[in-house]
Amino acid sequence: MNAPLALSAVVLEQLSAIVGEQRVRTDHDSLQTWGKDWTKHFEPNPSVIVFPATTEEVQAVVRLANQHQIAITPSGGRTGLSAGAVATNGEIVISLDRMNKVLEFLPADRMVRVQAGIVTESLQQYAEQQGLYYPVDFASAGSSQLGGNIGTNAGGIKVIKYGMTRQWVLGLTVVTGKGDILHLNKGMIKNATGYALQHLFIGAEGTLGIVTEAEIKLERQPQDLKVLVLGTPDFESVMPILHAFQQRIDLTAFEFFGEVALQKVLDAGHVGKPFDTPCPFYVLLEFEGRFEAVVDDAMSIFEHCMEQGWVLDGVMSQTQAQAQNLWRLREDISETIAPFTPYKNDISVLITHVPAFIKEIDAIVAASYPDFEICWFGHIGDGNLHLNILKPANLSKDEFFDQCKLVNTQVFETVQKYNGSISAEHGVGMTKKDYLEYTRDAVEISYLRELKKVFDPNGIMNPGKIFDL
Numbered sequence: 394m395n396a397p398l399a400l401s402a403v404v405l406e407q408l409s410a411i412v413g414e415q416r417v418r419t420d421h422d423s424l425q426t427w428g429k430d431w432t433k434h435f436e437p438n439p440s441v442i443v444f445p446a447t448t449e450e451v452q453a454v455v456r457l458a459n460q461h462q463i464a465i466t467p468s469g470g471r472t473g474l475s476a477g478a479v480a481t482n483g484e485i486v487i488s489l490d491r492m493n494k495v496l497e498f499l500p501a502d503r504m505v506r507v508q509a510g511i512v513t514e515s516l517q518q519y520a521e522q523q524g525l526y527y528p529v530d531f532a533s534a535g536s537s538q539l540g541g542n543i544g545t546n547a548g549g550i551k552v553i554k555y556g557m558t559r560q561w562v563l564g565l566t567v568v569t570g571k572g573d574i575l576h577l578n579k580g581m582i583k584n585a586t587g588y589a590l591q592h593l594f595i596g597a598e599g600t601l602g603i604v605t606e607a608e609i610k611l612e613r614q615p616q617d618l619k620v621l622v623l624g625t626p627d628f629e630s631v632m633p634i635l636h637a638f639q640q641r642i643d644l645t646a647f648e649f650f651g652e653v654a655l656q657k658v659l660d661a662g663h664v665g666k667p668f669d670t671p672c673p674f675y676v677l678l679e680f681e682g683r684f685e686a687v688v689d690d691a692m693s694i695f696e697h698c699m700e701q702g703w704v705l706d707g708v709m710s711q712t713q714a715q716a717q718n719l720w721r722l723r724e725d726i727s728e729t730i731a732p733f734t735p736y737k738n739d740i741s742v743l744i745t746h747v748p749a750f751i752k753e754i755d756a757i758v759a760a761s762y763p764d765f766e767i768c769w770f771g772h773i774g775d776g777n778l779h780l781n782i783l784k785p786a787n788l789s790k791d792e793f794f795d796q797c798k799l800v801n802t803q804v805f806e807t808v809q810k811y812n813g814s815i816s817a818e819h820g821v822g823m824t825k826k827d828y829l830e831y832t833r834d835a836v837e838i839s840y841l842r843e844l845k846k847v848f849d850p851n852g853i854m855n856p857g858k859i860f861d862l
């Protein structure tokens with residue numbers, strides 16, 4: 394590991410003057426902890442971690458960094474999977490941990506104004522206390538922060554009904570890379586006054602500036618959610634099941650996972666199998682079962698799917714506890730496979746192309762990784778697959794990643810052929826940076842570079858993420 398790059402005593406003193414001496418850390422453990430996210434590919438090596446409490450303090454740090462030409466990496470809950478929040482090169486890490494407050498609730502607007510360091514689950518709980526719902530949800534919601542969700546335009550398990558984080562952002566306060574504070578859109582639903590700059594900061598991974606506050610839209614709470622887990626004989630059956638249900642029922646989730654993923658979760662021992670019939674693939678779907686007619690409808694579609702041979706076995710939750718247990722079969726996958734140092738793909742195509750796309754990707758991985766375990770899962774109802782390749786115990790991390798990267802070209806050429814994305818919801822960060830042109834063409838990337846210069850002329854905001862300058 395590289396030694397942390399030392400900042401001059403003057404800069405450290407100035408940082409202390411801005412955020413307070415107790416809120417500046419340079420000890421080894423802090424640098425390691427706040428210098429990285431959940432990605433395992435890169436070694437953290439920041440110079441200092443600061444913990445501002447207000448937008449103005451963030452602004453002062455950004456201005457200081459501009460003055461001294463020091464790079465900044467914004468840091469939220471550090472649950473990212475693409476190394477968007479890893480500081481490898483002497484950066485000042487700005488942690489939003491102290492900026493976690495709810496600032497204002499406007500019931501008539503069904504909107505809450507929060508600081509960006511609020512933990513996603515705390516925002517969900519706050520909404521619930523108001524009798525409302527914040528629908529962006531995923532397994533890491535207990536640790537991830539809203540600012541990070543905005544930085545990657547996080548998706549998760551309810552996108553099929555509620556969309557990505559972008560859909561819930563009504564306004565943002567940001568500190569640009571230049572050090573200006575902008576209040577973007579101020580929570581309005583209707584505001585036809587030109588470029589909607591808030592949208593540029595959603596998915597920007599902290600490369601244009603730092604999101605410090607957000608106005609977030611809330612929704613009515615879903616009622617009587619029912620969960621079905623169905624076993625299918627093959628990939629080909631998955632999409633017909635989706636279409637059969639969607640014709641008659643508004644789904645709040647449609648997820649899928651393969652046998653390898655299920656087995657790993659069952660091996661962890663926290664949850665039992667859904668039914669006895671072993672199946673190569675499973676889908677999990679959810680809907681609001683407020684009315685008996687909807688639940689009856691779901692049962693008859695389930696039977697129709699069995700008659701068609703698309704479903705081999707299945708189960709529907711009868712209680713909330715059962716629904717939660719069925720969800721764990723899907724939600725526990727990512728954490729359960731983490732010890733296998735997975736090589737992650739987070740790819741998407743239009744729903745139309747999913748069947749052909751999966752077939753091609755399956756053929757590539759089967760031919761290229763005959764000795765590796767392939768763990769399929771994902772938000773198939775949104776056209777988003779999480780293809781995780783698991784590291785065999787006898788290979789080193791570097792050997793394993795090198796072998797996986799050899800196959801990237803084929804996988805990403807297939808993504809490109811279907812006009813898909815090399816990163817559906819995890820962001821580009823450093824892990825997918827070299828492959829950006831498979832989704833965004835060179836002319837488009839040149840516009841991204843120009844935009845970056847407008848907001849961050851000195852190139853200090855999270856350099857090395859998404860693209861190089």
Ligand SMILES: O=C(O)CC[C@@H](O)C(=O)O
Binds near residue numbers: 474726728779781
């Ligand atoms: O670990 C992954 O590859 C996916 C993580 C997360 O996006 C999920 O859908 O569980």
Ligand SMILES: [Zn+2]
Binds near residue numbers: 549771772779818
């Ligand atoms: Zn996901």
